[in-house]
Amino acid sequence: MNMNRRFFITLTGAAAVAWESVLAGAPEASPNYKVADHWWAMLIDVDKCIGCGNCVRACAAENNVPEGFFRTWVERYQVDDQHMEEPIVDSPNGGRDGFPARPGTLPASVKEFFVPKLCNHCADSPCTQVCPVGATFTTPDGVVLVDEKYCLGCRYCIQACPYGCRFIHPEKNVAQKCTLCYHRITKGLTTACCEACPTSSRMLADLKNPNDPIHEFMKKHSVQVLKPQMATGAKAFYANLDGAVR
Amino acid sequence: MNRFKDAEHLVRVAGVFLLGITLFLCFRAWFVPKSFGQYGHYRADSITEIAALPVIHAGHETCETCHADVLEIKKAGKHAGVNCEACHGPQGKHAEDPSSIKPALPDTAVLCARCHEANTAKPKWFPAVVSAEHSQGLPCNTCHTPHSPHIGDKK
Amino acid sequence: MHNFIYPNEIDLQWSILIVLYPFLTGLVAGAFILASLERVFRVEAVKPTYRLALLTALSFLLVAPLPLQLHLGHPERSLEMYLTPHRSSAMAMFGFVYLWYLMVVLVLEIWLDYRRDIVLLSRSSTGFLRVIYKIMTLGSDNISERALHIDERVGWVITIIGIPSAFLLHGYVGFIFGSIKANPWWSSPLMPVVFIFSAMVSGIAAVMLLYMALTKLRGFAVSVECVDAIATYLFYIFIVDFSLEMLDLIHRIYEADESFRSLDFMVHTSLWIPHVIVQILLGTLTPILLLGVTQVVKLAVPVRKRIYAIAGCLTLVGIFAMRWNVVIGGQLFSKSLLGYTTYKLQLGSREGLGTAIVLTLMPLGILYVLAKLLPPWQQHETT
Numbered sequence: 001m002n003m004n005r006r007f008f009i010t011l012t013g014a015a016a017v018a019w020e021s022v023l024a025g026a027p028e029a030s031p032n033y034k035v036a037d038h039w040w041a042m043l044i045d046v047d048k049c050i051g052c053g054n055c056v057r058a059c060a061a062e063n064n065v066p067e068g069f070f071r072t073w074v075e076r077y078q079v080d081d082q083h084m085e086e087p088i089v090d091s092p093n094g095g096r097d098g099f100p101a102r103p104g105t106l107p108a109s110v111k112e113f114f115v116p117k118l119c120n121h122c123a124d125s126p127c128t129q130v131c132p133v134g135a136t137f138t139t140p141d142g143v144v145l146v147d148e149k150y151c152l153g154c155r156y157c158i159q160a161c162p163y164g165c166r167f168i169h170p171e172k173n174v175a176q177k178c179t180l181c182y183h184r185i186t187k188g189l190t191t192a193c194c195e196a197c198p199t200s201s202r203m204l205a206d207l208k209n210p211n212d213p214i215h216e217f218m219k220k221h222s223v224q225v226l227k228p229q230m231a232t233g234a235k236a237f238y239a240n241l242d243g244a245v246r
Numbered sequence: 247m248n249r250f251k252d253a254e255h256l257v258r259v260a261g262v263f264l265l266g267i268t269l270f271l272c273f274r275a276w277f278v279p280k281s282f283g284q285y286g287h288y289r290a291d292s293i294t295e296i297a298a299l300p301v302i303h304a305g306h307e308t309c310e311t312c313h314a315d316v317l318e319i320k321k322a323g324k325h326a327g328v329n330c331e332a333c334h335g336p337q338g339k340h341a342e343d344p345s346s347i348k349p350a351l352p353d354t355a356v357l358c359a360r361c362h363e364a365n366t367a368k369p370k371w372f373p374a375v376v377s378a379e380h381s382q383g384l385p386c387n388t389c390h391t392p393h394s395p396h397i398g399d400k401k
Numbered sequence: 402m403h404n405f406i407y408p409n410e411i412d413l414q415w416s417i418l419i420v421l422y423p424f425l426t427g428l429v430a431g432a433f434i435l436a437s438l439e440r441v442f443r444v445e446a447v448k449p450t451y452r453l454a455l456l457t458a459l460s461f462l463l464v465a466p467l468p469l470q471l472h473l474g475h476p477e478r479s480l481e482m483y484l485t486p487h488r489s490s491a492m493a494m495f496g497f498v499y500l501w502y503l504m505v506v507l508v509l510e511i512w513l514d515y516r517r518d519i520v521l522l523s524r525s526s527t528g529f530l531r532v533i534y535k536i537m538t539l540g541s542d543n544i545s546e547r548a549l550h551i552d553e554r555v556g557w558v559i560t561i562i563g564i565p566s567a568f569l570l571h572g573y574v575g576f577i578f579g580s581i582k583a584n585p586w587w588s589s590p591l592m593p594v595v596f597i598f599s600a601m602v603s604g605i606a607a608v609m610l611l612y613m614a615l616t617k618l619r620g621f622a623v624s625v626e627c628v629d630a631i632a633t634y635l636f637y638i639f640i641v642d643f644s645l646e647m648l649d650l651i652h653r654i655y656e657a658d659e660s661f662r663s664l665d666f667m668v669h670t671s672l673w674i675p676h677v678i679v680q681i682l683l684g685t686l687t688p689i690l691l692l693g694v695t696q697v698v699k700l701a702v703p704v705r706k707r708i709y710a711i712a713g714c715l716t717l718v719g720i721f722a723m724r725w726n727v728v729i730g731g732q733l734f735s736k737s738l739l740g741y742t743t744y745k746l747q748l749g750s751r752e753g754l755g756t757a758i759v760l761t762l763m764p765l766g767i768l769y770v771l772a773k774l775l776p777p778w779q780q781h782e783t784t
Binding site for chain 3: 251252253254255256258259262263266270273274277278282287
């Protein structure tokens with residue numbers, strides 16, 4: 001009975017309309033989306049990440065990521081006060097299966113935390129700069145994508161990415177990376193990793209949207225990007241990021 | 247005239263080169279994809295192709311249109327900020343065909359530990375337990391209701 | 402040592418074939434520069450190697466794009482490099498630099514230099530060969546004094562253009578690596594310069610060895626003045642090359658930036674044998690010392706020749722090791738600077754050792770055919 005009621009609503013109500021528009025596909029089919037109105041970024045609050053691996057699993061399911069490769073992953077850092085430059089880092093299976101607990105308690109001088117990683121969707125991305133044929137590019141709304149029908153598989157972009165975000169798809173033989181769930185964000189949805197993150201450690205942000213919470217967030221937190229010395233215009237902004245993170 | 251005669255072979259070479267360049271330009275005009283260069287140095291159609299990829303996670307707004315009752319329970323509890331698919335997994339197929347594709351019920355013994363198993367790297371504010379000590383192997387939903395887990399809260 | 406690499410870094414992206422590519426183009430550039438010594442600077446002593454150097458350069462250049470092609474995930478899409486070259490990509494320029502160098506510089510210079518022979522051969526030969534030579538004349542058999550004089554003048558201009566082109570061909574290969582800011586082992590403005598000088602070293606050594614070996618095989622006497630002159634050039638250019646590499650190394654050690662600890666560990670472990678032992682000690686210092694001895698001490702001719710042969714072989718080994726250490730070495734450490742991976746050289750796969758060996762020997766086969774078609778030997782050789 002209950003099920004029938006839900007089924008009925010799905011077919012007739014708002015859900016059907018919402019889902020129809022979600023499935024409608026191409027951006028021109030959803031006329032509300034204009035590339036010029038957006039400039040996408042990602043906010044990551046390191047203090048909120050619990051290392052559950054939900055983002056890695058959701059990303060793999062959403063984007064059909066091949067086994068052993070990662071469009072997003074989580075790293076666990078262990079930093080000793082006296083050895084800031086030599087953190088102990090691990091990321092078993094990219095954090096996809098979570099992290100095994102280390103036994104015992106931490107010494108007073110040691111701290112541990114998780115750091116989620118994904119493509120930084122750099123505004124001055126070194127990967128698109130080096131692509132010899134224009135198979136990877138930054139979209140007008142600020143997302144770095146790979147054209148799988150055009151990629152040569154020369155791997156120069158993988159060499160040029162300072163963050164290790166790209167890989168060669170073992171069957172397709174083309175470069176792959178995080179698309180910031182471009183097929184979702186152009187339909188008004190958030191990314192799969194943000195959708196699945198239980199603590200809102202990740203938040204998709206639109207820098208061109210004056211009402212986006214990112215502006216308030218940036219005011220309240222000191223925010224950093226990974227490897228700022230690379231000057232890539234990275235748009236994955238980290239709050240509460242430790243200096244030991246590479 | 248005589249001058250040209252002795253350099254004639256060079257003109258022939260130039261001809262071969264010109265022919266090559268012309269052929270290349272024709273070839274190029276023919277083979278470069280039509281949408282290439284529309285926005286920048288890439289195939290504009292590839293943006294459309296990527297945007298048209300299938301959506302696997304339905305998104306909590308879609309879930310909530312039918313499961314308003316669960317939303318009500320969840321909203322009052324500790325898991326208010328946790329989206330449906332964080333625990334139930336991707337449900338795009340279910341949203342597409344709710345009557346015939348039913349999501350599997352997650353096993354709380356596995357599911358809850360993913361987040362709430364104690365780990366020294368977890369932030370201090372996050373509630374975590376050593377499940378072996380906390381529940382001795384009992385499934386979590388023996389005591390907690392996942393949609394509003396705090397014991398004593400309204401279910 | 403604790404070891405962490407980013408999860409996507411498990412696979413090495415560029416294999417032995419990408420090691421081979423700068424090695425082969427280096428031989429091309431070096432051989433051409435040796436040839437242009439005779440042409441532009443009128444060094445008479447190296448004349449016996451002029452045509453051989455040109456044909457060697459052409460043979461290696463014809464093979465140079467093959468390792469790249471075989472390495473691509475989608476070889477069938479490689480023409481996109483010509484159709485939609487991305488201006489900001491160093492690699493996109495490859496196609497054009499390559500074509501320019503192949504067609505405008507090498508083929509044209511060889512054609513002009515050989516035109517008289519081609520016309521004469523098209524008259525004297527028969528059958529299929531005659532057709533080939535006829536095509537090569539492009540239908541013009543004018544070998545009048547004046548026409549040949551024009552060829553000589555044009556050829557000289559092409560050589561003048563060819564020298565910067567050779568620098569460009571190989572300097573840009575260095576730039577492909579040197580311009581990657583994400584990789585501290587590569588990122589250096591010295592990279593293109595080091596590549597050019599090491600290219601000259603390897604090309605000169607290769608032509609010297611080929612000249613000595615082929616002349617011996619054909620039963621003629623090796624011109625001592627010629628190999629002496631080549632060895633002198635090799636010695637001095639090698640010193641410049643080595644100084645540049647040491648400058649890079651000392652600079653890295655003294656600056657000791659954030660990547661130093663990671664790279665230093667790599668050089669002392671996985672790169673110890675290929676870098677320190679093979680490249681620096683065996684492939685650079687030993688040939689420099691050997692060649693230095695021939696410059697300082699007056700040795701008997703057979704001893705000199707033997708030393709040249711040994712030094713030449715060691716040079717090629719050293720330069721190959723240098724390419725290996727740049728390409729493979731640059732991928733052995735994680736960009737997190739916290740860990741290392743290893744390169745597993747396969748034997749039979751598409752990008753394996755077997756392919757690399759075939760591709761290295763292929764230019765010699767092409768050179769054999771070219772030398773049959775367009776004999777590079779001088780008429781008045783002594784036995």
